[in-house]
Amino acid sequence: MSKARIRISVPSKAAKGELIEVKTLIKHPMDNGYMYSRDGERIPRRIINRFEALFNGKAVFVADWHEAIAPNPFISFYALAEESGRFEFYWYDDDGSVYADSAELKVV
Numbered sequence: 135m136s137k138a139r140i141r142i143s144v145p146s147k148a149a150k151g152e153l154i155e156v157k158t159l160i161k162h163p164m165d166n167g168y169m170y171s172r173d174g175e176r177i178p179r180r181i182i183n184r185f186e187a188l189f190n191g192k193a194v195f196v197a198d199w200h201e202a203i204a205p206n207p208f209i210s211f212y213a214l215a216e217e218s219g220r221f222e223f224y225w226y227d228d229d230g231s232v233y234a235d236s237a238e239l240k241v242v
Contacts, residue, residue: 144237148215159208160225160233166201184226185209190219215241
């Protein structure tokens, strides 16, 4: 998996039954294929076309993206803390790259 500048925010601890906010941001140009360089050459499309968030291996948030997503996409969603485990995040790029990160959550 390729390296990318990723920022994630997941509480390290939560009470059982607590609603937690999960935030992710990835640095990516999200080139839509309709822009031109200063030299007049078309910049090819290269976007992150899918985002997946899993908790203990089960999908908790999935989004399919298209050309209208802004550069450096930010995602925020809520999850119910029922058990301790691991969040895994995946961003799928048009060029075949997959960017990944993870965070642990302890339910007390």
